[in-house]
Amino acid sequence: MAHHLVTSADIPEEGERLEAGRLKKIRTICLAVAVGGGLLSAPALFGLFGQGVQGSFSFSWLYGFFFFATLAMGGCFWTLLHNVSNSGWGVSVRRVMENVGFVFPWMFIPMLPLLLPEVQKFLFEWMPKHREAAEYAAQYGESAKYGLHHGPKTDHLLYVKYWYLNLDFWYVRMIAYFPLLGFTIYFLRKLSVDQDSDPNPGTSRLKRARWHSCWGVPVFAVVLTFLAIDVVKTLDYKWFSTMWGVYVFAGSALNAMAVIILITIALRRMGYLKNVVGPEHDHLMGKLVFAFTVFWAYISFDQYFLYWYANITEETRYFILRNTAGWNYVSIVLVFGHFVAPFLLLIRQDLKRRNGYMIVIACYLLFMHMIDLYHMIMPERGPSVTKVLHPDSPDSWSLWLNMSGVGDVVAFVTVGCFFVYILLRNLGSAALYPHRDPRILESANVHN
Numbered sequence: 001m002a003h004h005l006v007t008s009a010d011i012p013e014e015g016e017r018l019e020a021g022r023l024k025k026i027r028t029i030c031l032a033v034a035v036g037g038g039l040l041s042a043p044a045l046f047g048l049f050g051q052g053v054q055g056s057f058s059f060s061w062l063y064g065f066f067f068f069a070t071l072a073m074g075g076c077f078w079t080l081l082h083n084v085s086n087s088g089w090g091v092s093v094r095r096v097m098e099n100v101g102f103v104f105p106w107m108f109i110p111m112l113p114l115l116l117p118e119v120q121k122f123l124f125e126w127m128p129k130h131r132e133a134a135e136y137a138a139q140y141g142e143s144a145k146y147g148l149h150h151g152p153k154t155d156h157l158l159y160v161k162y163w164y165l166n167l168d169f170w171y172v173r174m175i176a177y178f179p180l181l182g183f184t185i186y187f188l189r190k191l192s193v194d195q196d197s198d199p200n201p202g203t204s205r206l207k208r209a210r211w212h213s214c215w216g217v218p219v220f221a222v223v224l225t226f227l228a229i230d231v232v233k234t235l236d237y238k239w240f241s242t243m244w245g246v247y248v249f250a251g252s253a254l255n256a257m258a259v260i261i262l263i264t265i266a267l268r269r270m271g272y273l274k275n276v277v278g279p280e281h282d283h284l285m286g287k288l289v290f291a292f293t294v295f296w297a298y299i300s301f302d303q304y305f306l307y308w309y310a311n312i313t314e315e316t317r318y319f320i321l322r323n324t325a326g327w328n329y330v331s332i333v334l335v336f337g338h339f340v341a342p343f344l345l346l347i348r349q350d351l352k353r354r355n356g357y358m359i360v361i362a363c364y365l366l367f368m369h370m371i372d373l374y375h376m377i378m379p380e381r382g383p384s385v386t387k388v389l390h391p392d393s394p395d396s397w398s399l400w401l402n403m404s405g406v407g408d409v410v411a412f413v414t415v416g417c418f419f420v421y422i423l424l425r426n427l428g429s430a431a432l433y434p435h436r437d438p439r440i441l442e443s444a445n446v447h448n
Contacts, residue, residue: 011440015435036414038414057411059378060408060411075100077220077252088442094434102426105185105186126165126237195437232376236321238317243303254289255366259366264277283353284448289362327379
């Protein structure tokens with residue numbers, strides 16, 4: 001529970017809001033870095049520095065975008081789960097969940113470079129094949145679909161996946177994901193924020209939020225699953241996986257909660273939330289991090305073990321590539337670094353209540369999430385880029401590209417500063433917690 005019994009006298013009538021100037025400098029720096037990084041990235045993405053840089057940086061940009069998109073989607077998940085489960089303890093931190101989730105609709109901006117054909121030709125091998133088939137069909141009077149099957153580069157597997165992997169449908173999906181989940185989180189956050197100024201707050205908005213979150217959960221599940229498929233899994237369109245969506249979800253939920261923990265601790269150290277968030281909330285959020293650490297390991301192991309045991313070429317190709325030329329060491333790091341270490345570090349109850357300790361753990365988990373997504377995306381970079389640059393030398397591909405790490409840092413920092421800027425803007429645009437929620441005292445005095 002909090003440091004003392006919290007009563008209505010401890011809750012400010014107008015709630016707590018960030019002072020206008022407290023984070024202005026940080027927001028300005030983040031915006032400047034995001035804009036500067038974007039201006040530096042644009043020539044690389046458009047190929048002005050050469051095709052080698054363009055191909056390598058296309059993967060860097062995808063990595064930066066997807067990392068921060070998973071955190072935003074995780075914030076949407078925790079908001080939806082809070083409402084659907086009618087959580088009492090989470091009221092004090094619900095606004096933080098909403099603010100993290102409300103970054104997602106803005107992630108449409110860093111997604112835009114992925115819509116460029118010159119970027120797609122390095123990332124998605126199936127897209128140039130579709131465009132070649134369309135040209136072939138235009139020349140010989142056949143449909144694009146028929147051209148895929150009988151064209152100059154026959155690919156029967158891509159032909160039978162045409163109902164899903166076709167350019168028009170891919171563009172529709174990519175553009176639809178953001179308004180779908182974006183509207184969901186916007187609507188739920190608006191219900192929450194409007195309650196702050198309601199002179200007669202009651203339970204009607206809570207019931208509405210719960211009802212609308214019930215349809216929001218399947219929207220979230222569809223958007224996360226198919227966004228992950230469309231921008232990461234289809235880097236290798238020949239790979240089959242029935243567990244990909246839940247694997248990405250596990251990492252998203254885990255690390256979004258790490259972000260929520262960091263924000264709540266930072267706000268309390270700035271003097272906010274002290275009456276409504278205390279050690280009991282730290283313990284509860286720490287338990288959720290512990291639970292999803294185990295869940296991530298369970299899904300990750302299942303995906304590896306079942307596919308490897310079945311030994312089907314279309315399933316094991318993902319793991320074969322990631323056990324080649326040094327990537328196997330990254331796989332081993334994930335086993336011990338993403339599961340064993342945090343499992344042992346979080347198993348004690350008292351440590352979850354220590355803010356300094358949880359800051360380190362949350363940052364560590366985010367670092368391991370970086371490695372996890374790097375392991376998902378970057379092994380595909382060497383083969384894809386070198387195949388585009390040297391199409392007449394199919395045996396010349398390499399798993400590693402020189403100086404590619406520079407682009408990785410630039411893209412990650414650029415998208416990361418954009419993410420932080422929007423997050424800080426969200427935090428400053430409304431009260432830091434729903435002070436007129438009828439259950440705020442229940443949450444402030446929670447005991448577990």
